[in-house]
Amino acid sequence: MRRFIIVFFVLVFGKIGAQTYEIGVFAGGANNIGDVGRTNFILPSGLAYGGLFKWNKSKRYAWRVSFIHGKFKADDSKSSISSRRQRGYVVKNSMTEASVGLEFNFVDYNLHRLGPAFTPYLYTGVTYFRYDYNYFDAGQFINFNQTDGSFAIPMTVGAKYRLNQFLILGAEIGARYTFTDNLDASNPEKSRLISNQLNVAFGNIFSDDWYVFSGLTLTYTFGRKPCQDCFE
DSSP, rough: HHHHHHHHHHHHHHHHHHEEEEEEEEEEEEEEEEESSSSOOSHHHHHHHHEEEEOOSSSEEEEEEEEEEEEEEEEEGSOHHHHHHHHHOEEEEEEEEEEEEEEEEESEEETTTTSSEEEEEEEEEEEEEEEEEEEETTTTTEEEEEEEEEEEEEEEEEEEEOOOEEEEEEEEEEEEEEOOSSTTTOOOOSTTTTOOOOOOOSSOOOOOOEEEEEEEEEEEEESSOOOOOTEE
8 A cells, every 4th residue: 555655646747747838928919800890810900018927737738827908999991892992991900818728749849858749739628718809880899998808719729949948939820709799899788887779780690700820929937847757
C-alpha cells in the first residue's frame, strides 16, 4: 500500500509539474459582418487589444482564457452592395469579451525541448461580450447610451512560433458567431432594452451578426520544467 501511494503521488505531481503556462498580449484589428457596411470576412476597421493566459496540458492542447476589447466602423458607402451604398448608413460599435475554451495544436508542440517549436492551431469555446446598444429611427442613428450583452461561439485559426526559451509569437484570425442581431443597430427588437412595439428593424432579421478579431499574440512561458519523460 505504501508503495502504491508513493507511485500515485509521483505520477500525479509529476504531471502537474509538467504543465507550462503562458501569459501575454493580443493586438490587431476588428471588423463586423452584418447588415450594414461591407461583408468582407477579414477587413479590420478598428483596433483590438487584450490579454490571454494558456495552460498547456499536453503537446496537443491547452486551456485558454482571454479578454479582448475591439471596435469597428461599418460604412454602407464602402459596401459592394448597391442598395447599401444608396442607403448610406454608418455604424460604430465596440465589444469587450471574455472567452474560455480549448486550443488544439495540429502537431506536437513541446515547449520543454531546445530548438524551434512551430504549429498551426485551432481555438474554440464560449465567449461572453458586452457591446454598445444602438438603433436607427427614421434613418437617424440613435445612441442609446447603454450596453447590452450576449454570448458568442469563437472559431479561431492561427499559428505560433517559439522565438526563444521564454517568448512565443503567434498570428490568428478569430470569427465570433454571436447570438444577437444588433451589433450593427439593425435589430433592436431582439434586445431587452427597447420595446418590441418599435418597428425599427431592417436587413436580414433571421441572421445574427458576426465579428472578427485578427492580429498577433506574444506570450511569455513560465512554470516548472518537467522531468525528461513527463511531457512525452
